[in-house]
Amino acid sequence: GAGVSQSPSNKVTEKGKDVELRCDPISGHTALYWYRQSLGQGLEFLIYFQGNSAPDKSGLPSDRFSAERTGGSVSTLTIQRTQQEDSAVYLCASSLVGGSSGELFFGEGSRLTVL
Amino acid sequence: GENVEQHPSTLSVQEGDSAVIKCTYSDSASNYFPWYKQELGKRPQLIIDIRSNVGEKKDQRIAVTLNKTAKHFSLHITETQPEDSAVYFCAASKTSGGYNKLIFGAGTRLAVHP
Numbered sequence: 001g002a003g004v005s006q007s008p009s010n011k012v013t014e015k016g017k018d019v020e021l022r023c024d025p026i027s028g029h030t031a032l033y034w035y036r037q038s039l040g041q042g043l044e045f046l047i048y049f050q051g052n053s054a055p056d057k058s059g060l061p062s063d064r065f066s067a068e069r070t071g072g073s074v075s076t077l078t079i080q081r082t083q084q085e086d087s088a089v090y091l092c093a094s095s096l097v098g099g100s101s102g103e104l105f106f107g108e109g110s111r112l113t114v115l
Numbered sequence: 116g117e118n119v120e121q122h123p124s125t126l127s128v129q130e131g132d133s134a135v136i137k138c139t140y141s142d143s144a145s146n147y148f149p150w151y152k153q154e155l156g157k158r159p160q161l162i163i164d165i166r167s168n169v170g171e172k173k174d175q176r177i178a179v180t181l182n183k184t185a186k187h188f189s190l191h192i193t194e195t196q197p198e199d200s201a202v203y204f205c206a207a208s209k210t211s212g213g214y215n216k217l218i219f220g221a222g223t224r225l226a227v228h229p
Contacts, residue, residue, distance in 0.1 A: 031215060042121075042221035043159065043204060056216055058116060091158070097213040102147050104217060106158040 002026075004107035006092050012113045013082055021077040021110045025094030032075050033095075033104060034067060038088040046090075049075065051097065082114045117142040119207050121220030128195050129228055136223045138205035139187040145207040147215065148181060148188045153202045153222075162203075163190070195227045 005024040013019050025032050034046040045059035049069045060066070064082075069075040079086055089111050093104040118141040128134050140148075149164035165172045165179045165188065172179050176195075181188040192199055205220045 031213075033217070035219070043206075043219040045216070045218055048216045050214060095215065097215070102149065102164070102208065102210060102215045102217070103161045104149075104151075104159075106160070108158055 004092055004094055004105050006090075006107035006110050008110055009108060010111045010113075012115065014115050015084060016081055018078065018080045019082055019112060021079075021090050021092075021112070023075045023077070023092030023094075023107060025073065025075070025092070026096075026105055027073075028096065029094035029105070030072065030097045031095040032069055033093045034075070034077050035091045035093065036088045037091055037109070043091065046077070079112075082112075084114050087112055087114045117145060117207055117209070117216075117218040119205060119218050119220040121205050121223060123223060124221065125224045125226070127226045127228065130195060130197060132195055134192045134195055134199070134225055134227075136190045136203055136205070136225075137187060138189070138207075138220050139185075140207040141186070142207070142209060143183075143186060144209045147208045147210045148179070149206050149217070150177075150179060150190050151204045151206065151219075153204065155201070159204060192225075195225075197227050197229055200225055200227045 007022045030051045032049040035043040047067045048056040064080045067077045089109040091109045093106045095104050121138045146167040151159040152162045153159040178191045202222045206217045208217045
């Protein structure tokens with residue numbers, strides 16, 4: 001596709017439910033990132049996938065958070081037993097490894113609201 | 116791991132004035148320092164970046180400077196315009212063999228008043 005695509009764009013869920021957020025990166029981009037942006041806050045690193053290497057999960061805030069990337073393309077971020085503090089915009093980005101620029105291309109984000 | 120601190124958190128200037136945003140990083144091995152601009156309700160977009168082998172880079176009204184010894188870098192915007200109003204994020208990473216894990220600062224909300 002032309003850009004990074006994320007779905008759903010908005011998700012409202014009840015506390016304790018599980019949610020899945022999807023990211024479809026730019027074709028050919030081998031690096032994929034998830035960041036979390038709470039209201040008015042910065043970009044908090046969650047997880048980084050780089051080609052076939054083991055993902056860098058050092059930013060995941062708890063074991064309720066997990067992510068996978070199938071076939072080196074689409075990624076899913078799963079949050080189990082959601083809590084109100086999980087409410088935020090979850091941003092996915094991808095980049096072309098090996099290029100002259102390390103530019104990240106962001107999706108529009110998935111806004112998660114936990115009631 | 117890398118930690119990036121950014122100041123100020125908010126900045127208000129008059130149109131035509133200059134704006135400066137400063138960041139410090141903790142990992143001396145970091146070698147790539149981009150700046151992203153996020154307009155209200157939109158996704159962050161790269162506006163300029165610098166690598167550790169240069170001290171300054173300019174692109175029209177924006178410039179970035181890097182002081183490796185002090186581990187800090189700054190964004191300078193001259194002749195500010197209302198459309199410069201946005202949140203600006205600095206970031207740092209240690210790129211090696213294609214590895215590029217970007218850690219962002221907390222952001223600076225810039226308001227340019229006509």
